[in-house]
Amino acid sequence: xxxxxxxFISALLVIGGIFGLTGSYGLMRLKDRMQRLHxxxxxxxxxxxxxxxxxxxxxxxxxxxxxxxxVLVMVFIFVTAPITANYLxxxxxxxxxxxxxxxxxxxxxDWATFDKTTEGAEPLLPSRNTGHDS
Amino acid sequence: xxxxxxxxxxxxxxxxxxxxxxxxxxxxxxxxxxLALDTMVVNVIAIIVLYGIQTGQGINxxxxxxxxxxxxxxxxxxxxxxxxxxxxx
Numbered sequence: 455x456x457x458x459x460x461x462f463i464s465a466l467l468v469i470g471g472i473f474g475l476t477g478s479y480g481l482m483r484l485k486d487r488m489q490r491l492h493x494x495x496x497x498x499x500x501x502x503x504x505x506x507x508x509x510x511x512x513x514x515x516x517x518x519x520x521x522x523x524x525v526l527v528m529v530f531i532f533v534t535a536p537i538t539a540n541y542l543x544x545x546x547x548x549x550x551x552x553x554x555x556x557x558x559x560x561x562x563x564d565w566a567t568f569d570k571t572t573e574g575a576e577p578l579l580p581s582r583n584t585g586h587d588s
Numbered sequence: 589x590x591x592x593x594x595x596x597x598x599x600x601x602x603x604x605x606x607x608x609x610x611x612x613x614x615x616x617x618x619x620x621x622x623l624a625l626d627t628m629v630v631n632v633i634a635i636i637v638l639y640g641i642q643t644g645q646g647i648n649x650x651x652x653x654x655x656x657x658x659x660x661x662x663x664x665x666x667x668x669x670x671x672x673x674x675x676x677x
Contacts, residue, residue, distance in 0.1 A: 464593035467638070471600030474634055478604030481627055482611050487620060494627035498604075502634045505597060509637045509649075512590070516644060523649035527633065527656050534660040538626055541667035545619045548671060 459515055466508035474501030487546055495539040503528055594642055601634045622666045629659030 480493025506528045513521055544567050547556065556565065563569055605628060612624040633652045640648035665675050 460589055464589050467590070467593040467597040467641075470634070471597035474597075474631060475600040475604050478607040478627060478631065481624065482607040487617060490620060490623065494623060494630070498627055498630045501601075502630055502637075505634050505637055509641050512641050513646070518644065518646055521646055521649055523646075523653050524637070527637075527649065527653050530653070530656045530660070531630065531633070534656075538660065538663050538667075541664060541671075542619055542623055545622075545667055545670045546617075549617065549619070551617070 456515070459511065463508045463511050463515070466504050466511070470501045470504035470508065472501070473497050473504060477501060487551070488543065491539050491542055491546075495535045499531055499535045502531055590641075594638060598635065598638050601631050601638070604631045605635075618670060619667075622663060622670075625666075626659065626663045629655060629663075633659075 474497070477494045477496070477498030480497060481490055484490045484493060506524050510521065510524050513519065513524075547565065547567055559565055563571070608624045608628045608631065612621055612628070615621040615624060633655050636648050636652040636655065640646070640652070668675050
């Protein structure tokens with residue numbers, strides 16, 4: 455039982471290391487600045503989360519007890535990574551590099567960060583003509 | 589066995605820190621440098637946690653928690669400054 459838990463913790467640590475390295479390599483390697491947002495905010499987050507789960511299991515295994523700090527760190531990282539990505543993509547959209555190169559939204563309104571109208575935005579999905587409705 | 593896995597994970601996150609430093613130095617825009625700093629914070633949290641496994645002491649996890657909170661606040665402050673020209677309006 456102890457040996458199986460040790461193997462499981464080792465696998466978690468190795469997987470976390472690979473994911474973290476993938477995130478940092480993607481940050482260095484990808485070409486466009488919008489593409490560069492993807493690697494660190496997803497792969498690195500998963501890598502750190504996996505390493506934190508391994509650390510929690512290791513603390514339970516060697517008998518130092520369950521640590522709430524690691525749960526807090528994991529929750530905090532998993533909550534804040536999408537917010538960081540959202541803010542940075544807003545910065546990119548407002549930068550001069552993307553002037554005139556922003557794709558269409560597919561609905562009648564502009565992208566939310568450029569939308570100046572004050573009425574509430576309905577969740578308006580792009581309609582697809584399937585031919586069944588009259 | 590955990591020792592070898594720990595060494596591998598530490599090497600991976602350390603190499604990731606070097607790659608982030610590269611992006612931080614060559615980054616074409618300011619937003620890329622902010623993103624590189626944010627990723628460095630995430631990698632440093634991982635290294636602190638792995639060091640906590642290695643030493644077996646629980647005091648390191650509070651340092652990791654402080655890093656997680658201040659790193660996020662710093663990134664959001666940078667982005668607000670880039671978007672609006674001021675941090676607090």
